[in-house]
Amino acid sequence: MRTKTRPGTPNTTLDSPATPATPPQKLPLLALLALATAVFITSLTETLPAGLLPAMSADLGVSESATGQTVTVYAIGTALTAIPLTAFTSAWRRKRLLLTAMAGFAAANTVTALSGDYTLTMVARFVAGVAAGLAWALLAGYARRMAPAHLQGKAIAIAMAGIPVALSIGVPAGTFLGKVLSWQVAFLVMTGLTIGLLAWIAALVPDHPGQPRGEATPMLRTLRVPGVTPVLFVTLVFVLAHTVLYTYIATFLDGLGMGGSTDLVLLVFGAASLASIWIVGALINRRLRALTLGAVLLVGVAAALLAVFSESPALVYVAVILWGLGWGGAPTLLQTAAGDAGDKGGAADAAQAMLVTLWNVAMAGGGVFGGVLLGLVGSSSFPWTILLLLVPVLLVVLAARGHGFPARNRV
Numbered sequence: 001m002r003t004k005t006r007p008g009t010p011n012t013t014l015d016s017p018a019t020p021a022t023p024p025q026k027l028p029l030l031a032l033l034a035l036a037t038a039v040f041i042t043s044l045t046e047t048l049p050a051g052l053l054p055a056m057s058a059d060l061g062v063s064e065s066a067t068g069q070t071v072t073v074y075a076i077g078t079a080l081t082a083i084p085l086t087a088f089t090s091a092w093r094r095k096r097l098l099l100t101a102m103a104g105f106a107a108a109n110t111v112t113a114l115s116g117d118y119t120l121t122m123v124a125r126f127v128a129g130v131a132a133g134l135a136w137a138l139l140a141g142y143a144r145r146m147a148p149a150h151l152q153g154k155a156i157a158i159a160m161a162g163i164p165v166a167l168s169i170g171v172p173a174g175t176f177l178g179k180v181l182s183w184q185v186a187f188l189v190m191t192g193l194t195i196g197l198l199a200w201i202a203a204l205v206p207d208h209p210g211q212p213r214g215e216a217t218p219m220l221r222t223l224r225v226p227g228v229t230p231v232l233f234v235t236l237v238f239v240l241a242h243t244v245l246y247t248y249i250a251t252f253l254d255g256l257g258m259g260g261s262t263d264l265v266l267l268v269f270g271a272a273s274l275a276s277i278w279i280v281g282a283l284i285n286r287r288l289r290a291l292t293l294g295a296v297l298l299v300g301v302a303a304a305l306l307a308v309f310s311e312s313p314a315l316v317y318v319a320v321i322l323w324g325l326g327w328g329g330a331p332t333l334l335q336t337a338a339g340d341a342g343d344k345g346g347a348a349d350a351a352q353a354m355l356v357t358l359w360n361v362a363m364a365g366g367g368v369f370g371g372v373l374l375g376l377v378g379s380s381s382f383p384w385t386i387l388l389l390l391v392p393v394l395l396v397v398l399a400a401r402g403h404g405f406p407a408r409n410r411v
Contacts, residue, residue: 036165037162037197040165041194046074049071052183076360078130079360079361081129082136089210094210102131104134129360133360137356140338141352154282227337227400228341229404237362238362239362241390245370272328289401296390296394299390310380
């Protein structure tokens with residue numbers, strides 16, 4: 001008989017006897033930093049081609065537009081396989097699964113670096129996306145299981161810190177390597193980092209069992225667990241809103257006459273995102289609902305500033321800071337909310353896999369939607385589009401006070 005647990009409490013039926021009966025009372029920082037590095041590698045692998053398009057397209061013998069699809073095919077690989085692979089590997093031990101996923105990144109980045117053929121490169125990028133889907137569905141739950149109940153939100157925040165670091169530091173650094181040496185070297189450096197991470201995981205990350213065969217919750221049944229559907233809806237639309245502008249931020253800034261400041265704008269956004277993760281990590285166990293509402297409102301205010309006061313560079317930077325403060329902690333908030341809701345029905349891993357799938361659908365959709373808007377009405381439409389998309393997001397968060405984004409404290 002399956003043991004009932006409250007959100008944030010380890011399931012002793014699944015965790016015994018392979019894990020200690022008494023959970024640790026402090027965070028295993030080195031292990032969580034290993035997960036953060038895994039998040040960094042997955043995020044950077046996805047976006048790295050964006051800064052290397054001219055050189056990659058020249059060497060692969062295709063247009064920059066075609067080379068840009070190396071980012072799209074990565075997202076497609078993640079979206080198509082996260083749910084079925086998570087279900088298939090639900091019984092695998094967590095450490096073995098993480099090592100397998102990261103080994104997939106090492107192989108895919110190596111093939112990308114050495115390939116001179118466009119088709120082979122696209123296959124390698126698809127494989128990297130598959131590995132990403134497997135890793136992302138695993139990482140938040142893994143971080144939760146490493147921490148005591150009252151520190152689980154902070155554990156996820158540490159693991160998710162790899163996202164803004166990848167966007168604010170990793171992409172510019174990879175672009176610099178590509179210009180100074182070659183784009184192939186940038187991808188080989190990613191391979192080297194992943195090999196080092198594999199050793200780090202093997203040595204310092206604790207293992208946990210998966211779910212016994214037959215006990216994994218079917219994906220469709222997961223949607224009926226109270227709170228899961230609102231979290232997934234918010235994830236889909238919030239990420240879509242963010243991606244519409246972020247994908248075309250250079251084009252948007254160029255339309256404002258600030259095209260030469262793109263690097264600085266992204267640095268400011270990344271710094272604000274890191275601050276957001278720190279704030280969310282400190283407060284999430286007591287204020288998940290308030291933080292989620294704050295995140296949506298901050299991004300909304302940022303979009304309003306960009307829509308109405310974009311002629312002022314100073315206010316553009318204010319908007320970017322608010323955007324980063326609102327967005328930086330969003331992955332932590334949404335994955336924590338999905339994990340909490342899924343735990344109630346024994347479907348935490350299934351909920352995470354569905355969140356990862358919708359996240360990547362939204363990223364791919366944001367790029368396509370933004371491109372259509374750009375062609376039809378221009379980049380000035382992006383902030384207004386964000387405001388329109390955030391209205392249903394705010395309404396769903398407000399309505400989901402019983403389940404999904406509960407009004408009560410988590411602990």
